[in-house]
Amino acid sequence: MTDNTQQSPASGPNSTPELPTQYAPAEVEGQLYESWVARGYFEADAKSPKDPFTVVIPPPNVTGSLHLGHAFEHTLIDAVTRRKRMQGFETLWQPGMDHAGIATQNVVERELAKEGKSRHDLGREAFVERVWQWKAESGGQISGQMRRLGDGVAWSRERFTMDEGLSQAVQTIFKRLYDDELIYRAERIINWCPRCLTAISDIEVEYQDDDGELVSIRYGEGDDSIVVATTRAETMLGDTAVAVHPEDERYRHLVGTEIELPLTGRRIPIVADEHVDPEFGTGAVKVTPAHDPNDFEIGQRHDLPSITVLDEHAVITAHGPFLGQDRLEARSAIVAALRAEGRIVAEKRPYTHSVGHCSRCKTTIEPRLSMQWWVKTGPLAKAAGDAVRDGQVKIHPEEMSKRYFDWVDNLHDWCISRQLWWGHRIPVWYGPDGEMVCVGPDEEPPSGEGWHQETDVLDTWFSSGLWPFSTLGWPERTESVERFYPNSILVTGYDILFFWVVRMMMFGIYAMDGTPPFHTVVLHGMVRDQFGKKMSKSFGNAVNPLDWMDAYGSDAVRFTLARGANPGVDVPIGEDWVQGSRNFANKIWNATRFALMNGATVEGELPPAERLSAADRWILSRLNSVVAEVDAYYEDYQFAKLSDALFHFAWDEVFDWYVELSKTTFAKGGAGAEASRRVLGEVLDTTLRLLHPVMPFVTEKLWTALTGRESVVIAEWPTDSGFRDQAAEQEIGTVQQLVTEVRRFRSDQGLQPGQKVPARLDLAGTALPPHEDAIRSLLRLQPAGDGFTATAALPVVGATVELDLSGAIDVAAERKRLTKDLTAAEKEVAQTSAKLTNEAFLAKAPDHVVEKIRTRKAAAESDIERISAQLAALPQG
Template sequence: MQSSYEPNAVEARWYPIWEESGVFKPEVNPDGEPFTISIPPPNVTGSLHMGHALNLSMQDVVIRRRRMQGYAALWVPGMDHAGIATQNVVERQLAVEGISRHDIGRDKFVEEVWAWKAKSGNRITEQIRTLGMSCDWSRERFTLDDGLSKAVREVFVTLYEEGLIYRGNRIINWCPRCHTALSDIEVEHRDEMGEMVHIAYPYTEGDGAIIVATTRAETMLGDAAVAVHPDDERYAAVVGKTVTLPLVGRQIPVVADDGVDPEFGTGAVKVTPAHDPLDFEIGQRHDLDPITIMDAEGRITTEGGQFVGLDRFDAREAVKTALQDSGALIGIEDHEHSVGHCSRCSTVIEPRLSLQWFVKVKPLVEPAIDAIKADEARFHPKRWEKNYFHWMENLRDWCISRQLWWGHRIPAWYCECGEVVVSRIDPEACPACDSTDLTPEEDVLDTWFSSALWPFSTLGWPEKTADVDRHYPTSVMITGYDIIYFWVARMLKMGIHFTGQVPFPDIVIHGLVRADDGRKMSKSLNNAVDPLDLAAEYGADALRLSLIQSAAPGHEVPFKVEWVDAARRFGNKLWNALRFAVEHIGISDVPATGGYPEDPGPVDAWILSRLHDVVEEYDAAMERYRFNDAVGLLYSFSWSEVFDWYLEMAKTPLRDEDSGGTTRQTLGVVLRDLLKLFHPIIPFLTEELWSELVGEGLVAGSSWPTPPKVAGPEAMPVLQDLVSGIRRFRSEHGVSPKVPLEVRLDDPESVVAEWWADQISVLAGAAIVPGGRPDPIAGNARIPAGSVEGFVALSGVIDVDAERPRIEKAIAAAEAVAGKSRAKLDNPAFRDKAPEAVVAKEQAKLDEIDADLQRLREQLAELG
């Protein structure tokens, strides 16, 4: 083996071997219980980001472990066609050549997108391979492939036949630049400073006016009413009256509606049914005519009178000026509010009444809510259920049509007789009048429509395939909290409706990967980190380990590059441990399974007992999807117990060819099982080390470790504390490791064993001398270790006369610092006004100084 671990060389060679072996296919465990994950499909639009790296790493940990446990484990890979995002990318590429999509037409443009997809999609799949993800690539899917397109069409037609899909006029998010409706997830909300404009609407009869407030003054041109809350006594007398709309002259009613917040503004709101979702609902309840005053370009229509043709923002200023001139403008004040922007082009979106296709969600929502309440599907962490219920219980019908060319074209045709034909196959004639002059729908489906079918469509549904029969429902869905509502909820609704089963029983929610200051990673903030760059520099295994170790369930991940470097150093430590082992163990001495020694000595029994306990705790954490706890446990066991203690304890017996057989056997199986436990997390390194230690087969295809329960020496922690205490004594007093020490042991509970002497000699450079507790104690350094106390004789080891003034000086310095810190904490101006984190940091600092002072005073007393 090389003297140090070189990740790039190791990682480059193993993925082709895994693929060629077929180990990623469920057929490697034909008799195993199926365990299936459908990959959350990355958008075909570009490269993997840090969120993908975290999400994929978590899934790979689960699927590799299940595979090793004997399950018929299937991880279905694939990509999403990402309608608007992909179309925008290709449009920008054409624009560089001075071409628009309209110049080349729909068919040619779609060809251009497919060509771009082939290039981009290959890049993403290679990135997934680079990160070591164990997908079954023979089952790779794409949301626009023939099979999934058939599933999409089947679902659309079925829902239409059931009356759950309809075409109608409703308020949608509209992007004037992209010229399409947007889903809620495609709208980014940003807090911006705007203006609250107060306008007087005079009563048609009599004196006075009702005052309304709006941040979008231009929309007043389409007002159809003024609304107040029915319990608001301020307006009880005016409900039913009419007011005159300024600048327009239209008489509109004052209506009472429960949807009005009486605490907002004046308690009276303008109602513009064609340009606000809440206003649209109020309009429907009061039979108000929606008046569209803005076209698809964001310009004022003829309904806007004198402002016709103006851009919406120019119209806003013109309306305010006209209101000022007419005397209807009461005032303008600065107002911070949330403004929706198109996530693809950053254009401010416009709520707009539009003829679109919708899904009636209520009949689909109730079974999806009941499934969670009945524990048929569970959120991990459970707290996300509350958010899920709140969102599901307040859903509006889902707008599924998009004014794009890239995507699943809605299977609808229009006849001049008025008939709308929705069909599983392209119709040849109108069923109502036999006309063959049918016009196909131009719109495509929302990308989330096909994504909602992903768990069962990727397995071959609606065909009755073997994969559907064996691998549906899938076993777990792992995803970020940001798409619970837009994807997870829709998969639950569609899965239950079309298969009668939840698509997955476990829903594991993780946080978002953020910059180390907690801000969102983005190119505009110049804080985005490319996971492939990190993998190239530190290794994919280091990236995976750092992400999984830092991702507490459901919490954000403030990412630090230092974590990846620390993970790389851990990989090097594991490499060196195995390098040491293979110098003393023949490959044939380490079987792929079993091989645990039957009569181990005390040290070997201790590490075997710890191995058994760690595997149990690790498995328990993994079953609860507490990845960071499992990895932290394994990391600590490896570094703090196997590397720091057992390897050091094993060195002496390993050098003895005659008596070291049991230790060699123990070392081999412990490190072998450690490779198995770490394999789902750091697959490349463990596979390389497996080839060095075991020498046959693949760790990826090996069985999960089940070490036997071994009775280890109960007093091992006492011995470790004693050795650590002696080492600390050397460090504190500057005593070289080469200087031999004598230690007396006070052992009232008789826990000290004969074999301790050799370990204390090897690990601490100290010899146990008889006599027990010294009398007097002065002149000895006290080493507390559980029920045992050790006493190291100072005579001949340290210069007491020189050590005393050094310690006294250190005590004085520490007391000065502690005094300042204590005074700071006692000052109400600091404790009550400083941020909580700052106060806590100062308290922790003082606690640490006090602990140091206590130890220094003990040292001074020990000098006599």
């Protein structure tokens, strides 16, 4: 496990700098990080003979700032890549940012609005230039925040989805897909934002329960009339049919007939369609193909016309009294008009239902028939599904595969056009006579009178879907493409499994000759507050991770996040947990200071086992077990378990036991102390290296101080030497058991932890005699001198500890307290026993209630045994 590499010429075991008495994260984190970057530790060399390990950063929006979700995800990726770097891989963590079409355009438009201008005042070219200017001055603040967190990314390779190279990649793949007839233009229903004036993707739609109204409207007259219900009465102006289920006996006689659409004078057919649920409402639905995705499908099946009655601003375009009204204004006016005609059969107000809103501006989304550009996903999605099914790509945790298949096996064609100015402009030119030409990156666009380029830009997910290979220089077959594609893993949230992961799979397999973009997809959950509630500004529970970093240090935030990261499961986090992680960092600091002050060293080989004490052999045995355990957890992406294993090993075993045991050894001096100094150095060296990927800053400061070497970032990852000593583990386990039992007794008797008590130890017949000095030190037990009176005797693990408590406690008060506790325990046993012997109760009570009472009875019986022993051990008189 020893790392004897990277010795600094000016350093050595006796030149280690003294550590301050307290760890101050703010004083060390920034300078440490910049030194790592300056030394090039995070860069990746495509010519390196080392095995590659590649992971991309899920590109944050250029408008964004670090939130807890980023901090969580980045911590996990950084931990994996730091470990791989230490294991000797040529590690590339690829950074970059997404141009975030709608979000960025909205930011700049708000800035313009402050000047009393709109983008139309500037024109397209000047507006885009203004966005680039904003990016240069204000965009990308998250990069600095990533440095605060400690992200070990290759900054020299940072990419932006709108930079020249990635733009060429976008144009290249668009051209290829277009030529392969996998991109086409068609009129379909899309999510439309009347505020942003663009189509938006499903992920940009946020659904929430809104209070609206549900009105039931009678179409037609008499026995041939039919009732439909709607929450969007204004769309009835665009109805082109009423649909019923083919097997619905109530309406079978009406199928194929026509009915008058109220307020319009138009007659519309009644059609039979299996999409209709005869059990829901009246079993009849209005069909508005231009304003509802399901209605559009019905319209396609029955060759119905599509009548658009709302424009891009959600204003009524249908001729008549409602022309020019906003959709909400028109909704009320239309309901009033229908009511006046006696056509409102029922009204439910308020009617709470799920409504889609634009995630950017919160405007209610309008389903709208629109001419857009689409990707034909069928063959691409099949290849993406097959890559997981045949094992080329593994999804972790495996149970998330079902969710992946649910998406990829039912994928609809993807609308990729956006009515924005900021983004990759679709490389299609239209001619004066209806021509349409798609232009590749090395082709000249057509020119001449009447030719113009498509005004729409591409969905941001289109360019981010190329991220694993476009960032490496594709479409050129660069050294980086050859070396670092496919990525080793992808670490991302399960919430964008469809929106991003599936798109990368489709594009990667298509563009890279059938090779998927990564070997393993590691899915994590969402960060929530300590009560499991979603974090949101509106809930008042959102946390800025930078505030916690300022207060407790980046390592504390990182360790807290990693310790909660069970695969695919949401992560609750509270500030008190970060405080606990800060305490852990301080504990590591203090233990290392103790080691340095007592001459712990990493120089030279470990002494042979026969020259080591049982405590030395025990901690080395445990250390190797933990190395193996942590490695196994890393390979299974069990971040919570590996963090917990390291926490308990470091705090419970190294700091609370081995460091305390070594104090006695150091006090004695001699060869035993020299051996323990080397063992303590080894244990801390290895423990700090194991902790480094999750807690990079404090471990760097301590490891370099302990070893005198350049940096733990480039140190070797510990390996399990295979050393195990079960006898030593059992022997020290006996020491721990004795000390723990006597400590518990001391606490039960009301003794203060530091209070010294005379004691006589009978350790004959056990393995404990060599540890008597350590036991006395740990338990604050003085030698039994003249006048010693054994007022309490504790038989533990074959030994006997006799204590003289006379004068140490108020015996009468303690006896009174214990007697009261004993009475309460005896009462609990009596009550629970009565219930458990009551046949009537047992016959009616649920199993879990009965089991709970049995547990209470067993606990009370244990309390009686413990309290009785304490009473018996009290001094008499």
